[in-house]
Amino acid sequence: MLRMSLDAKATVVLGPFARGGYSRTGTQAVDHDFKAVGRLTPFGLFLPDVKDLSLWLTSSKVTSDFIVDRLAEWWRRRRENYRGVRTLLLDLDNGPENSGSRSQFLYRLVRFAQVEQLQVRLAYYPPYHSKYNPIERCWGVLESYWGGELLDSTEAVLGFARNMTYAQKHPEVELSMAAYPKGVRRNKAEMRKLKPWLQRTTGLEKWAVLIKPPPVDQVIL
Numbered sequence: 001m002l003r004m005s006l007d008a009k010a011t012v013v014l015g016p017f018a019r020g021g022y023s024r025t026g027t028q029a030v031d032h033d034f035k036a037v038g039r040l041t042p043f044g045l046f047l048p049d050v051k052d053l054s055l056w057l058t059s060s061k062v063t064s065d066f067i068v069d070r071l072a073e074w075w076r077r078r079r080e081n082y083r084g085v086r087t088l089l090l091d092l093d094n095g096p097e098n099s100g101s102r103s104q105f106l107y108r109l110v111r112f113a114q115v116e117q118l119q120v121r122l123a124y125y126p127p128y129h130s131k132y133n134p135i136e137r138c139w140g141v142l143e144s145y146w147g148g149e150l151l152d153s154t155e156a157v158l159g160f161a162r163n164m165t166y167a168q169k170h171p172e173v174e175l176s177m178a179a180y181p182k183g184v185r186r187n188k189a190e191m192r193k194l195k196p197w198l199q200r201t202t203g204l205e206k207w208a209v210l211i212k213p214p215p216v217d218q219v220i221l
Contacts, residue, residue: 051167103186
């Protein structure tokens with residue numbers, strides 16, 4: 001089993017704005033917001049046991065499809081390092097795009113499990129307890145690192161993210177250019193077809209879900 005912690009950070013508004021940090025070099029920032037140059041949302045995948053962090057920055061919405069695409073991208077790149085892994089354990093906040101009842105999120109994970117022939121176990125933190133999600137510590141380090149700097153361009157955000165360290169390691173950082181539409185959902189009939197592959201823990205149905213991989217040759221939807 002390989003444990004992963006996934007989450008998105010608050011969106012970064014690009015521009016010469018003061019963000020409450022302190023600079024040792026006397027960086028000057030505006031004291032009120034003009035028109036933003038753009039916006040980027042950091043999304044991270046963190047392995048708590050080995051302190052390995054991967055970050056993606058996107059100007060798109062962090063939707064269910066975005067999250068599963070990043071998970072699949074990471075796994076394709078790293079699976080040779082984890083040949084013995086049969087289950088991915090995902091630590092998650094129960095947010096609107098990745099909750100245990102989000103139809104598109106569950107559908108995409110079932111398809112991912114089928115393609116890779118892996119089990120995917122979802123472990124959700126209850127409301128107001130997201131601070132215990134391990135990746136939140138990475139966000140704290142990143143905010144401290146760039147707090148007194150001007151995040152006035154995509155290049156600046158990428159540069160600071162790549163230069164930060166967590167547990168004496170630099171993260172892998174990429175810019176995701178793909179656009180993801182909001183509001184993609186599956187209907188009730190489609191969700192009934194997914195039900196055989198979703199096992200929910202009794203009493204914790206919203207917070208603990210095991211996704212079993214369907215046979216490779218079976219048509220899901």
